[in-house]
Amino acid sequence: MKKSNVYLYPTTEDRNCAETALEVFLTVQSGTSRLAMLGALKGILKKYRLSKLNLVNCTVEFSGSDLAIKPKRFIKDRTCPGCKEDLYSIKSKVRILSICEGSFSDIVTYGCQCGEIFGKVESPQ
Numbered sequence: 001m002k003k004s005n006v007y008l009y010p011t012t013e014d015r016n017c018a019e020t021a022l023e024v025f026l027t028v029q030s031g032t033s034r035l036a037m038l039g040a041l042k043g044i045l046k047k048y049r050l051s052k053l054n055l056v057n058c059t060v061e062f063s064g065s066d067l068a069i070k071p072k073r074f075i076k077d078r079t080c081p082g083c084k085e086d087l088y089s090i091k092s093k094v095r096i097l098s099i100c101e102g103s104f105s106d107i108v109t110y111g112c113q114c115g116e117i118f119g120k121v122e123s124p125q
């Protein structure tokens with residue numbers, strides 16, 4: 001059996017940094033914090049030459065030069081599984097983190113101010 005390659009594994013510090021960047025964006029929800037989050041995540045992926053980074057609530061991976069944030073759990077209804085916030089209300093505390101377009105439906109990754117990250121399959125009406 002071929003021995004698998006040894007990859008450098010992100011330090012706890014760098015993993016915490018990625019988690020914090022996500023957390024800050026979910027709390028603050030500003031355009032600047034989104035850019036800072038994406039910058040931090042890209043920086044860590046590049047530092048370790050990773051195509052994918054496994055975090056607590058999601059995985060982050062490169063799709064081309066863009067970053068895709070993929071959820072670990074999916075919901076079917078329209079509320080956050082953590083705090084029951086409505087996804088689609090005008091003042092919703094839920095933000096779209098990432099959209100993965102498919103031919104029949106899209107997988108949308110949502111992040112809520114309470115810290116939950118979850119996905120939903122959204123079909124065009």
Ligand SMILES: [Zn+2]
Pocket residue numbers: 080081082083084085112113114115116
């Ligand atoms: Zn929530």
